[in-house]
Amino acid sequence: MLLRQNTIVFFSLPVLFFPVEYGKAVNKARGCRFLLPLILLLLGAAVLAPAQTPEKASGQPLPACVFRAVDLSPTPEYGEYEDILTSMLQAEVANSGFQVLPEAEWDPVREKRGLLDVDLLDGDTALDVAAAVKARLAVTGFYRAENRQLVLEIKCYDVQARAFIQGVLKTGRLTLTMYNLLDGAVKELLPKVRLVGKPPPPPGPVVAEQVTLLSRDEGTEILLAGEQTVGSIQDGSLLIPPIPFPVGSTITVEKRKEGYHLSRESLLLEEPVQEFRLQRLRPKTTWGTEFNWTYGQVLGIGVAQRYYFKPDVSYAAAELYNYIQTNFSDSHAVFHHDLRLLYGGYLFTGPDDLFRLGWSSGAGVILTWFTVPDQGVYGDWYLNLINAALELNYRRFLVYLRGEAKYTLGIGRNLLGRGMMSISRGPSPITLGFMWKW
């Protein structure tokens, strides 16, 4: 934030000091020759605002060794900027909270080791000299001006870690655009320099960088939070556009496809790069063909056809159960045909749920005839008061257990009279069924 403020000052000052003939100024090379030192001074002034301060544990600023900037220009006419650039860097480093060591401390070491200023552009050499004076930070730099082009390089080193921290290399024309050049160099340099001597910052939240959804339901539209479409499944997958979801969070995707039930799925982001295999969509069921088998009517089988008024929600069904009654020993089989019509639905659960609680109700008649002759046909009309079913619900079929409560009406020529249908002994009647959805 402070750097941004400084930048504003940096850009505003030239406007104040050079309010006229901006175009002429940039076209005059000679003007630039005087302009550059002034810009550098302004840059130095611009960074004088307080900034974050690297400190020792004791609270004292860390020592920094800012070596003289070196003029590598082929001609000596730009040599005068060495001091200016050096001063600017010293001011910059000091403004960043370091204690800039005076040349009197490190220059004797350089001389004693027979080194020139240009030798300090080598990182190891600069680190050796800075270490000798117990500096924590070392800064080197050079510039080269030639054919109205400027090349500027600044490097910073962590002396204690003997590590290169940051370097900037900028090139530009010797015009007013050099403001941007220099400002950019400083911007890039300072943030990491200010971290020298500080404990590493705590890790910020890691975000999911790449989330891929895999699905066998080609063409399924994917929405996040039920609102924002992020694409559709193509060739079996969808790469979600980069949205910085924190790792560890859960996102909910909504899946939509014509002819299928809308479905939502929660996905836990555990890694920055992750793939999810989505559950398959449930097709909307309009028809269902059942086969079932009932205790109390075990020597037989039932078939039923469901038609869903609302897919997988409410239906009407016609069912026929044919079975034989026999006692095996010296017995004559009796045939029963149970025909009924039902209306049904579900409680509490939706088409996506693996387990569903279903109900149905209706009416029917059981026709009975004997294999011994001349016995006639009996008809037991009944109300199927309620059926309660626990369904194991899959995409294309379901399996269910169903308890049934039937009340016979005792009308016409019947065998059961009036009352609830039940078996004399044993468990309550229960039906095991299978239904194919289509």
Add this chain to the structure above:
Amino acid sequence: MVRRVSRPALLLPLLLAVLLLTVILLPGCRFFTASFFPGYLAQVEKSYDLESEIDGFLAGVGSADYALRPSVFVLTASTGEDYGGLLLELDGIPDRLLIMAGPSGGVQAYSSASTGWGQMHLLDASAPIRRFVVGQYQFIPGDLSTIGINSAIPGDNHGFSNGTYNYSLWTQDYATLGYKQHASDWLETASTTGSVGFAGSFELRGVYYDPEAVTGREVALVVFDYGNNRVLVVFVPFAAFPTSVGSLSTYPYAQFSDVDASRVVYTHKGIVVAQDREAVLMDFSGKETGKRLSLGEGGDKSFSFDIEGDVFYVFDPESKTLYRGKTGG
């Protein structure tokens, strides 16, 4: 890494089915015979639709709303053919309807509001043709034609015949049984009384004569113990009739608690007792043999068996049908 959302295993429904089958198969073969319908239907060899006879009778007495009290019995002719008998009583009025069903499928119905009806039913010792007796009425086996009332027959008593004599039995003062021997024309030839011998109040509810029973157990008396709400089936030697029966407590017996005495039937194979909508065959000590016949809903249906235990008759008041079936092995 691909994160898979857990998918239901296809094994689950299979496991459920196996679990279900395991649970319901445990009781054994009853699993295959369990039915909402009465088990006797699968044993039926003949049925008699009595709707027209019963409706006609009810129409004759002026109302179809009378509660019917049916009782079923089996009469076996000397030829060995069995006949089903259904006696319908109506609460509050003396009218009775007797329906006799023959092996050929024919049905004869007799109704009367007068005297002559009673619980006596047997094949008597009449000569040269033994006759069926119901109350005081006598019928000719075969065409079931009625001879009429024989006032010498104690129609309100229970009775049996060995083909030479007729015997009638009755309860006296809830503690004593009376025994009479009658000639083939029902004239009394001997009479005596004997103590029941058990403490409490008793009533005779049935008599069965089984000439093929273990010696000394030819006559089975069904008596109801009011005090203990139990039914005793006492086995008395035929040789003791009529004058040497004495106290019943000196004879072997089987007892059944909390059962309807009118639905305890002696057969040569054992004693049939109605329990929990089933006719259960007990041995002569009163223990279950494991053989049952489901009576279905309305388990209070009237039923009876022939003395051999091979044939049963069940009356279904819902369909007004009398069923005849074989018990099987």
